[in-house]
Structures are given as structure tokens and as C-alpha cells.
Amino acid sequence: MARVERAPRPVWREQLARVPWQQLTPLLGLVFLLVIGSMLHPAFLSQTNLFNVLTRSAFIGIIAVGGTFVIIAGGIDLSVGSMAAFLAGAMILLMNVLAGNDMAPLTIVLLGVGMVLVAGLLAGAANGLVITRGRIEAFIVTLGTLGIFRSLVTYLADGGTISLNFQVRAVYRPVFFDSFLGIPIPVWVFAIVAILGAILLHRTRFGRYVRAIGSNQEVARYASVRVERIRTLTYVIQGVCVAIAVILYVPRLGSASGSTGILWELEAIAAVIIGGTALKGGYGHIWGTVVGAIMLSLIGNVLNLTTAISEYLNGAVQGLIIIAAVFLQRGRSGR
């Protein structure tokens, strides 16, 4: 037999084989895009451009951190884009009403932020409870709430756009546009959310339960994990993450409409999957999601920096890169 006669593998090859290549592929994709971008335009690697991209990726990235929990636990949340639009609309309306009552703008912003966090938590809890208590497929429940939230924001806006009161906006605007220690505030928030998410997922009992449920819900149940409660909590986390993204989104343009956050759900899911999390649950990590979200923003940015590719083909290139990024880690899908 030929196989028996093979020489033992040299030590360096053993070590090389032990490097978790598949886990690193999202990072390789990122490096690849950075190289391409810097070849296309000298301003690509400028601090302004890189911060632009990071700030943009913060919305999808923060939502995707929440999505990582949902997906690892074997669920899915399609409603996040509509939920973001609805929360943004409700937040702006509330702040406008308060502004009509001669309240100090700073107080108004703080109240708005508090309200949106509570509303996000409740919206997530509603999704989670209907899914777990009502025993309806997450896909269907969140597809339903996708439509509900989207119509609600259109209704609140009377078919138009809800715009934030001018004075409140002046106070709130720095939350998106200002920097702290030279780094834009949205990037800080994104980083903090990601770190907290990573600790929760990888270093706590809750995180272990989430992964256990995603691997095998029945086994987790026999191991006396409170499956329904944990699954509901993943949707609550998702809702709060959407609220945090909204808190950063509203000061950017100070408006919300029926077209706010369209397709964010797919971008968030894509970020999670590009980051190496299994769509069917059980396995995944937050840092991959962060890399995935940054990659998605980078693709759009790189395409905008070149005339080489027709603007009609933007979507095609994005699609190819996303598929390629996931193709490279296909070995994972067995888990």
C-alpha cells in the first residue's frame, strides 16, 4: 500500500496545518480589498477615506453583531432594516414633539436615545416571544414584522420624510460627525458593541448556551438549557443593537422615511456569514462579523473610486466578492 510508505510530514508543515486558515479567510478578503483599493486610487488609504468606510460600516456592523447571536442560535431576523427605519422615525417624532414643549435640546436628545433603546428592546422581545412562545418559524415572524415596521414608518411619515427639528439636530449632529481621540464616534461605538458582544458570546455561560442551542436544540434542552428564554434573549439583543445603530444613524441626515434601511437585513446577514458564522447556527464569532461588515462597506467604496467598472455592474462585482469570500471558507459548512 502506497499510503503506508509516505514519509512523515515535516514539523513546519504540521505547524502550518495547525493555523486555523479557514477562520482567517475573512481577514484575507479584507487585506485583498485594501490592496486593490490602494492600487486604484492614492486617496484610498487616506485617513479620511478609511474613517468614512469604518463609519459607514458601523450601522450594518452593529446590527450584525446582534444578528450573530440570532444566527448562531439557529434563528434569523429579517426585520432589522424595517425596525431601524421605524425606530428612527419614532425617535425623530418624539424629539420633535418634545422640542415643541420648550425643553432643552440636550435633554431631548437624551430622552430620545433612552426611548429608542427601550423601543428596540421591546421590538426585539416581540419578535422573540412570537417566535418562541407562538412556535412560528423565525423566518415567517420576522418577514411579517419586516412589513409591519416598514408600513408603520411610512404611515408615521405620511408617505414622506420625517425630519428632525433644527435646534435638536444642531445638538445631536456631533454624535455622528465628531471624533474622540481622533477616531469618529460611530467607530468607537461599533468597537465597544463588538467587544461587549464578543465577551458575551465567547466568555459567558449565556454565550455557550446560544452556541449549544444552535448546534442541537434538543440536546441543549435535555441539558436543561432554557432554550426558549435564551432564544428570545438573542432577539432582544438584536433589537437593542438595531436601536444603537439608529442612535448613530439619526444624527447623520436627521431624517427617516420609508426608504430608510432598505435591505439592511440582507447586508447584516451577509456580514455575519462572510465573517464565518454558519447560517444554520451552532458556530460563529463576533470578530468575523466585524470584518464582514467592514468588507461590505469597502467593496462599495472601492467601486466608487474607479471608473474601470461600469456603474451598472456594481451589484455584480459585490455579489462575486461576497460569494468568493464565503467560498474560501466552505470547509466550515460541515460543522
Added chain:
Amino acid sequence: MPRMTRILFATIALALGFALAQTTVIGVSIPAATHGWTGGVNWWAAETKTRLEAAYPDLQIIINTAGSAAEQADDLEDLIAIHQIDALVILPFESDPLTEPVASVKDRGVFVTVVDRGLAREGIEDIYVAGDNFAMGRVSGEFISEMLGGEGKIVVLRGIPTVIDNQRVEAFMEVIADTNIEVLDSRHANWNRDDGFEVMQDFLTRFPEIDAVWAQDDDIAIGVIEALAQAGRTEEMFVLGGAGMKEMIARVMEGDRLVPANVLYPPAMIATAMEVTALRFVSSVPTLGTYILDSPLITPENAADYYFPDSPF
């Protein structure tokens, strides 16, 4: 059932049938309010319904909004089957997929008015009301060229890839081709504020020198202006949007240097269409034909004529 009751019911039914036969039912099918401009269309449709029904008690107007071309085709079937409409006013989601559904409505003897997006086959509609996308692009091109004195560097933010966008951009580029203006690049911003913001950020990264931005649409323009403010480059260029959003008209009225003008593409065209369709049933005024609404340039001088503070757009 006692005989008297039966007779009573029969009489009521007859009376109802008579009353219904007297009423003219106009079905209005429009896209759902998913962005600013369609929001304006929805608002104008509702306003016009109220006005017409108050003015002509024999008119009944039913407004349907659809989220996609397929949904709109289904709506047409409902309008025929349930409401038995006498006339249809439709702003098609897309031209091609709705051509046959509208044709089959026409075959049922329904009077058809098409708004904004022409059908793929001629001779179906009785009345056609539309804005002029070529004129919109041309007027925009002429304004930018005049402002820049025929030379300079501009960027173009396009809408959603559709016939409308193509016609505007084609007419715009024809004007620009005869000047020394260089179009640095054009990208789709999908008539969306967020996309306008991001595309403009990237244009600002790429091009150290820009003299004007053709945003084509006011939603895009709002995103563009925010990106300019962030980069601190508002002094360097001006932005031309389009469609006539009230916030932008207000800025033109105030003489904002950054927003010197606007080009109208009125969502109120749905109101024009509903009015002429109603006239066909309540009067003997000749109405059949094609109505092409102008895309005039809105400047500080005439902006007040185009400012509708109650409209959501």
C-alpha cells in the same frame, strides 16, 4: 320570508343598483410611498380625491397603492372585479410588465389614463399625462453649463437604473457634450439620501477639485449637501437637485448659494391626470390626448409658485 319583506328587499336592491349605475367609479393605481417623490404622488392623489368627490357627488374614486409591478397588476384585477371601475388612472410601476394588464383593462371597456411612465405598446391609453424626463435632463444641463460659464469639473449622481434615469442622463450629457465641462464620474445613488451621502463622500475623496454636482433628485441632493458639510467643501461648488421637494424649494427661495436652483418634476402630475379624467365623465369638454408637463427651472424669482408647505414632498 313574508311577502312584504321580500318586496322591500327587492326594492332596496333595485334602488341600490340604480344608485350604483349612476355613479362613475374611477380607480387610481399608484406606487406605494416608498420615497419622497412617490410620497408626493400619494399626497396629491388623496387631495384630488377629496376635491373631486366633493365637487362631483356622482364620482367615486378608489386609490390603490402597490409595492411592486406584480402587486399593481393584481390591484388592477381587483379594481375591475370588485369595484367595477369605469375609468382607470394608473402611474405604472414599470412600463413593460404592466402593458398587458392595462391593455386587458382597456379591453373591458374601461377608460384608461396613463401617467408618467408610458406603456410599451401604443394606442392603449385614452389620455397620457407625463413629465418630460428629457427636458428635465436638458434644463439641468443648461443651468449647470450657464453657471459654470461652459467649463469646469462636475460629478453626476444618478437615480435607480431605469428608463427615467437613462432619459434624464442622456439629455443632460447631450448638453454637456457641447461645452468644455468635464464629467469626472457618474454613479447610481438610487434617489436615496443615504446613498447620496456615501457616493458623494467617495467623490470628495477621489476628486480634489469639483465645481458642481448634478444630483438629479432632491433626496440625493440632501445626502450630497451633508457630505459636503462634513468635508468642509460647501464653498467650493453648488448642487443641483430636481423634482421640487419643498425643503429644497425653500432653500432656493432663501437664495442659498449652495442650492441656487431646482428643476421641477411634479408629483402633482397625478392630480392633473385625475382631473382631466374626471372631466371626461362630468362634462363634454374635450379631454382625450397627450399632456406633457414642463420641467421648468425654479429660481429664487419664481420659487414661491412651486412651494407647497402642506405636501409631504
